Amino acid sequence: MMKRIDSLSYKNALRPLSPMWKCGFAVAMLLLSYLTHPAIQAVIAVWMTLWTIGYARVPIKYYLTVIGAACLFFVSSVPALVVEIRPLQALPDIHEVATFTFIDWKLSVTSTGLLLIGKLFVRIIASLSCVSFIMFSTPFSELLQVLHKVRVPKLVLEIMLIMYRFLFILFEIANNMYVAQQSRGGQTGFQNRLKDTAIIIVQMFIKTMQRYKSLSNGLVSRGFTDDIHMAPYRANPVPFRYKLESYIGFTMLLLLEIWLRWNWRSIG
Amino acid sequence: MSTLLETIEVSFSYPASQTKALNKLKLRIPEGKKTAICGHNGSGKSTLFLQAIGIHTPSSGQVLWKNKPLTYERKELKQLRQDVGLVFQDPEQQLILNTPYEDVTYGLRNAAVPEPEITRRAEAILLTLGLEHLAHTPIHHLSLGQKKRVALAGVLVLEPKLLLLDEPTAYLDRISEQQLVEELDRIHSRGITLVMATHDMNLAYSWADWILVMDRGQCVMEGTPAEIFKDSKALNSLGLDRPMLLDLWDALPEASRQGVSAPRNVSDFTTLLQKVFA
Amino acid sequence: MSTLLETIEVSFSYPASQTKALNKLKLRIPEGKKTAICGHNGSGKSTLFLQAIGIHTPSSGQVLWKNKPLTYERKELKQLRQDVGLVFQDPEQQLILNTPYEDVTYGLRNAAVPEPEITRRAEAILLTLGLEHLAHTPIHHLSLGQKKRVALAGVLVLEPKLLLLDEPTAYLDRISEQQLVEELDRIHSRGITLVMATHDMNLAYSWADWILVMDRGQCVMEGTPAEIFKDSKALNSLGLDRPMLLDLWDALPEASRQGVSAPRNVSDFTTLLQKVFA
């Protein structure tokens, strides 16, 4: 899946756009989705999904897989959020939707709990849609340039650069070794799988250390002394049509939120 | 000619890729022969091998082992991976344990062979492949040619019926290559069906008695070496070259070629030349 | 024949190893030629290259660049690594930035070339090596042959005087190999001295005009291809084989060989045969 996302980020229709602008836009929307009412958050989710699927032309299948997989954490924590546990004899002072009793304890699903997960769900979908817009539309190498612009320490960027270069190589090695073990009858049964996995990790560790030596020679031969000089930031202009839509959209959402708050206050 | 392995309209793509690695592939591996599968990097040779041992399953179509479609059940897969041995191109990724002896026993232990038999069989196969003096040398001290032999030993020790070799001679020097080829001939003479994926047309020509040509996930040609290399135009259009010896053979005058089948290795060619000039 | 690079009695061992990687090595790289350094894995070819760009220093002996011994000062090393370009066997080892365009500019930026000139030179070299359509594709999406070309571009863009190539054709299919060799010939015609380490004797024979043979950290033979391959016994005792074409050539009757120098590739051989039979 990671490889798929990575290659989409290089091939999507919005790739030529300035990475700084894309990230700025998505982060602004992310902040907005944190500060607004659920109704606005829902609008943000739909609008950002339109940017990713419609404008960047990311296949809907991959988009939904990513969002769905990320939501598993939410699903698994739902019980903890909606179920209240209390001793049987305690007095119920909350609105209960459904209850179970278990020995001396009472388990109940409360209406406030349900409301909480409802609100939470809208918020996570909104913020996920913002972050996945960055993820699908901006290649990692361009993200590095953005991070450089916002003054992330250079050392951190250099480490990230090397990590990104070698991720795919190490993944491939791990995968090939896994396949080789399978082909020789390995990776079956719990004990064997544990042992085989340990072997893969060790072999990968040894290969990583070998790479360290050869890569430092390779870089020194190309004039590496202290720093890894990165390519300078280059940005293409953002088409007027996108600029217009983003500014108008953002302002409208902001105004809507202010209006909602105003009304809320005057009612309350 | 009975068929050991067969694919019927098998299609398959890797998760991260848009192109099909196998595209309605129809192909048969004849039993008892030395088959070479030729084609470029990326033509689907390695993917086919992973289908053959059930690591990948077709997205459509069927893989048949001994004329029965694979069901991919746990038990069947276990048996299949003992019957079909796969030697990968890069021995680094296939060799798992620290010494040739330990590594050779890996597959036997997975197959739950009793310990005394493991020792016996491992020692026997190391002896056969001339590796007994290296049995307890750490693998990272071996040369590439030796590593390839160890990888071969680890697969052969399971006594497979079909042996698949992915680019077995890639990057070997000519002497190690010759040793390996001789080894393969000995294995073949014990009744094991051999299949080799290679893009070295010289090797395919001199070694195989059946050739399949793959291109973009399909099998585009099949036949004996003589049949395949007759059609040099078709080969060129696939970006494959003709064996060097055949080119030289064709440069000889018709008269001296008449009635003699084309030589398949350097020494045959030399004796032939000497005969022509005698 | 002037000498570009020379080693005088250079010895060197790797920290963890007992055997000497280089053992009183005496060797010269002639200027302006295409030199092939032949020898097995572990004969010291790659170690020699690391000495040539000052990554390792000799434990005894001297390395001379343009007849001056290296002093290993910071400034001198910086200049040396611009004058001597090294292309490693595994391109992953020297590619560091994310796209071919960015990576090619890496060395220029280290050499503090001004930014507009970086752009110009990077674009020019990508065009020369036929990589312009891949300039902004991430490197991990490229094939091995393409990665090798990118690595070559990253070294060539610094306009070295001497280009060292470690097993440049390893793992390439034959078409990519031919493309690479043609590229090297173009580079040579621009006046750059080329050195290739290889164990492919066919390639060394057809490509080089000067051959050095290394064994166990020493240079044991040097000469023109014709001189080197005349002595097949010496080669065999080193475990190296003769080029296939030479074997076939020797099978021709003396009479037809007389006065003709041995052909160095298949097409020369074919025309020669046709002449003989004409």
Add this chain to the structure above:
Amino acid sequence: MLTKTRRTKITSFSLVVIGLALYLFINEPQTVYGMHIMEGFLPIGWAIFWWAAFLPFFFLGVRALIKITKEHPELKIMLGLAGAFTFVLSALKIPSVTGSSSHPTGTGLGAVMFGPLPMSVLGSIVLLFQAVLLAHGGLTTLGANAFSMALSGPVVGYFIYKSMMKTTGKQKWSIFLAAALADLSTYIVTSVQLALAFPAEQGGFIASFLKFGGIFAITQIPLAISEGILTVLIWNWLQSY
């Protein structure tokens, strides 16, 4: 009286069924998302709080690394490769004692090998990679995740290892406990973070902690044990090499 016991039986049975289904769902290979708090999950106050709590340690780690790499620039390459190694490790499925697969955090091993401070920088970079390459974890929750995974895990693992080695000298047990407890501490800190952000209506923080802790215990305790065993196996291997 009779009806009451019957009702208890039925409810307890249904609870077991629900629990089992949930457990299988969480533990299904490929879909386990470990202890990464997802994007947008924490209320804004807590998101900022954990960012603020983590950043000082991060900069401390970066400063230490800058110092080291000034003297040995080639160590940057080592750090980058170690980061890539950790990332791949964290994406590897490891077999769990219960039969299904799960992802290790790998921080215990890393901390023992590289020390806790570099690991906190590397760990947080790995988390950022997971957030922007896989949508696994998140940017807003990066502070919280980094605090639990890149900081408390390695620190616990490292000190357990050091003190165990000092007192007992039994290396295998030290490594097993360092790896297993590094994993467990990650899980406990995450449960604390979630409980603080979402206290229960009845029983507040403690009740909520028990609820979150209870749910994640199903996957995390077997996983911690597996990771402990795995780390010992790896250690043995590395030494025999």
